[in-house]
Each structure stands twice: as C-alpha cells, then as structure tokens.
Amino acid sequence: MxxxxxxxxxxxxxxxxxxxxxxxxxxxxxxxxxxxxxxxxxxxxxxxxxxxTLADFATKEELKRWLGPPVTEAGVERLLQRYQLTEEQLEALLGQFGETIQDYTWMNDLDTAVRFYLRTYEHMQRVHDALSSLEFTEDEAKRLFDHVRALPANGKRELQAQATRLTDGKNDLEVLADVWQQLLRTLQLKADMYIVATGQMKPVSARELLERNARDEDVWIALSDEEGMRIMDLQLPKRTNVVDAMIETEKELLTAGQLAYDMKGTLYGQKMANTAxxxxxxxxxxxxxxxxxxxxxxxxxxxx
CATH class of the missing domain: 1.10.287 (Helix Hairpins)
Structure with missing residues (x-):
C-alpha cells in the first residue's frame, strides 16, 4: 500500500x-x-x-486570455458607450497624456487607461494649463509619462515628500534649488539651464537662476533622461518672475510625476494582480x- x-x-x-x-x-x-x-x-x-516571458504561459490560449481582445472598432464603440464618451472626447482625453487610440493594441489596456484618465483628467489639465506658457506640449507629456513608467515604483513617495517641502519652503531659495535637484534625481532626469541674451546661451545652475531672477532675458530649460534622450523643453519668456515660474514648474512636474506613477500602478499593477x-x-x-x-x-x- x-x-x-x-x-x-x-x-x-x-x-x-x-x-x-x-x-x-x-x-x-x-x-x-x-x-x-x-x-x-x-x-x-x-x-x-x-x-x-513566453515561458510563463503554457498554451497559446492562456497567453491570448492574458492579453485580452485586440482593439477593434466594435470594441472602441462599446467602450465609448460604457463611459458615455464621443470618439472626439476620447481622443481629447488621451491627448492630455500624449496618446491616441492607435497607441493601444489591447482593449483591456485601453479600458484601464480611460478609467484612470477620467479620474485624473482635471489634475492633468491643470498641469497642461500651468505649463502651457512654458511651451509644454502633448508630445512632451507622453515622453514624460513613458519615461516615469519605466522607473522604479518607489519614486512616488519621494515626489510626495518633495511636494511637501516645496509647499513649506517656497520662500526659501535654497529649498527651491534643492527640491529641483531632488526632483531631477527621483525622475532620473538631467537639466540643462540657459539664460539667452543677445543671441548667446549662457549655462546656469538652478541656484544661480533663482538668485539672478532675470526679467530681461529668456530662460531655456532642457530636460533629458540619463542617456541624453530629450524629454521636454521649457521656455521662460522675458519679464517672467523666474522664482515664481520655477515654483510653478516644480509643483506641476511633481504632480505630473505622481500621476505617472499612479498610471503605472494602475495599468501594470492591475494586470499583474490578475495574472500570477x-x-x-x-x-x-x-x-x-x-x-x-x-x-x-x-x-x-x-x-x-
């Protein structure tokens, strides 16, 4: 026996x-x-x-179930009805995050993104409105979100901590300069900052820029990832209060970064939770x- x-x-x-x-x-x-x-x-x-990897799936059917149905006209139409949107409204919603329907291959991903974007639309609209005067574009929003989604998941807590510091110390130039550096470090970005005058670009640090508070010169800020890929360009026109502009820029980039982390958790976390x-x-x-x-x-x- x-x-x-x-x-x-x-x-x-x-x-x-x-x-x-x-x-x-x-x-x-x-x-x-x-x-x-x-x-x-x-x-x-x-x-x-x-x-x-493919090794995580035993059969084609199992992988297809995990991927979900592909994006089709019929699937998009059902999604529009579910969320009571027109196609134009859907495109505008995705556009706030630098995306289009064509960026999605699977309906489950598109549905998850739409639910997340509807919840955070007002926050992202505020970011766009605040940074639009600095030439912040939808393409740059997409590059920023794609970049942040590839970063380690623990960055959101650091961004929240820096947002608190910014609120408490916005009248302290040293705090503003340090928050800027911490923001860049957390988002793994490099900033090249220039004062543009008489056709010449003079590189400056964040602290120098804040102390100078140049009102008669244009300021150009180029943000790139650590490999040198350009993420966004921000331009402060003449007669701009640089300190106020930097506070606003830091605040909205902190918000955008936190939204990107939330988006990462929503899009990736939900699928991973259902696909052990x-x-x-x-x-x-x-x-x-x-x-x-x-x-x-x-x-x-x-x-x-």
Whole structure:
C-alpha cells in the first residue's frame, strides 16, 4: 500500500513538473501576433513590462486570455458607450497624456487607461494649463509619462515628500534649488539651464537662476533622461518672475510625476494582480502532493 501511495504521489509531482516546464512557443503564437500588427520583439517588450516571458504561459490560449481582445472598432464603440464618451472626447482625453487610440493594441489596456484618465483628467489639465506658457506640449507629456513608467515604483513617495517641502519652503531659495535637484534625481532626469541674451546661451545652475531672477532675458530649460534622450523643453519668456515660474514648474512636474506613477500602478499593477504565473501554483501543488504522499507513508509506517 505504501509503495502505491508514494508511486502515485511521485507520478503526480512529475506530471505537474512536466506541465510546469511546458511553455508556449513563438511559432504557436506568431500568426496571432502578426494579426494585430506586432512582431516577436513587440510581444517580448510588452511582456517584459509586466516582468513576463513566453515561458510563463503554457498554451497559446492562456497567453491570448492574458492579453485580452485586440482593439477593434466594435470594441472602441462599446467602450465609448460604457463611459458615455464621443470618439472626439476620447481622443481629447488621451491627448492630455500624449496618446491616441492607435497607441493601444489591447482593449483591456485601453479600458484601464480611460478609467484612470477620467479620474485624473482635471489634475492633468491643470498641469497642461500651468505649463502651457512654458511651451509644454502633448508630445512632451507622453515622453514624460513613458519615461516615469519605466522607473522604479518607489519614486512616488519621494515626489510626495518633495511636494511637501516645496509647499513649506517656497520662500526659501535654497529649498527651491534643492527640491529641483531632488526632483531631477527621483525622475532620473538631467537639466540643462540657459539664460539667452543677445543671441548667446549662457549655462546656469538652478541656484544661480533663482538668485539672478532675470526679467530681461529668456530662460531655456532642457530636460533629458540619463542617456541624453530629450524629454521636454521649457521656455521662460522675458519679464517672467523666474522664482515664481520655477515654483510653478516644480509643483506641476511633481504632480505630473505622481500621476505617472499612479498610471503605472494602475495599468501594470492591475494586470499583474490578475495574472500570477500558473507555474508557481503548479509547483506548489506538486510539492503539496509530494508532502501528502510522504505524510501518508509516514502515518502508515507508524500504525504498523
């Protein structure tokens, strides 16, 4: 009897182990991926955003369920009805974040984004309104959000802390300069700041700019990621109070950064929460079966 119990337990474990090792092949999914206009690299990049690879899916059907239905005209129409939007309103909503419907491949992602954007529309509109005088564009908003979404998730707490410092110390030039540096460090951005006068661009630091408070010169601020890719350009025209402009810029960039982190948590967190790898569960189940078998074997031995 005990041999039978152990044999069955081991057989179940090995069956589960075999199932765990099974994974969908690119050859199986490639025709479906091509249907939505993706390449193998597109799919791999998408999975990587959720810390996934093809090895995390046992079958093509499982991967398709995880991806959800692709974006179609019928799907978009149902989404518009669900949120009582027109197509023009949807495009305007996405445009606030530098996006279009065409940027989305999967309906679940588009639906999640729309719900998030509807909740945060007023905040993002305020950011746009405040920075529009500094030539902040929708394309720059998209680049900023895409950049922040690739950063570690713990940055939001630091941005919140700096927002509090800014509120408490907005009359202190040293605090303003330090908040600016902390903001850049948290968002992993580099800032090149220039005073433009008589056709020449003179580089300055944030502290020098604040102390100078130049009203008769244009100020240009270029923000790039750590690899040198330009994220945005901000321009302060003449007769601008530089201190006030820097306070407003810091405040709105802090807001935009926090929104981007919220967006990251919403778009990625929800999908990851609903897609725990089945292989972890299978492995656990296999181990449980093994322990059950060993326990029954031990119990049988004790009884004897």
């Amino acid at each position: 005990r041999k039978w119990i152990v044999s069955v337990s081991l057989l179940l474990v090995f069956c589960h182990s075999y199932h765990v090792r099974a994974a969908v092949r690119m050859a199986d999914i490639e025709p479906y991926v091509r249907e939505v206009g993706w390449t193998e690299m597109d799919l791999q990049r998408y999975l990587l955003q959720y810390h996934r 790898s089945p292989y972890v569960a299978n492995m656990v189940w296999g181990v449980v079966l093994l322990f059950i078998g060993l326990f029954l074997f031990r119990k049988k031995k004790v009884v004897r």
